[in-house]
Amino acid sequence: MDEIIIEIRKNGSIKIPGPIKIVDEEGNETILEKDRISLCRCGASKNKPFCDSTHRTIGFEGPAATISLIQKERSE
Numbered sequence: 001m002d003e004i005i006i007e008i009r010k011n012g013s014i015k016i017p018g019p020i021k022i023v024d025e026e027g028n029e030t031i032l033e034k035d036r037i038s039l040c041r042c043g044a045s046k047n048k049p050f051c052d053s054t055h056r057t058i059g060f061e062g063p064a065a066t067i068s069l070i071q072k073e074r075s076e
């Protein structure tokens with residue numbers, strides 16, 4: 001069983017493990033081969049859905065947390 005950890009940074013972004021595939025609203029796919037990706041949760045990034053560190057300049061505040069996604073084994 002694989003466990004995927006999502007880290008919500010105190011006063012900051014959401015860190016997810018990569019690589020990831022992003023599909024935009026028109027169905028275009030982009031693969032990011034990075035080990036970790038930062039997603040914006042403050043809403044102020046100029047590069048959404050990614051964090052561009054604007055949260056630091058706007059004084060965004062939010063608690064830290066860790067989320068574990070646990071993959072269920074599928075019976076086929």
Ligand code: FES
Binds near residue numbers: 040045051052054
């Ligand atoms: S969380 Fe970093 S710019 Fe929004």
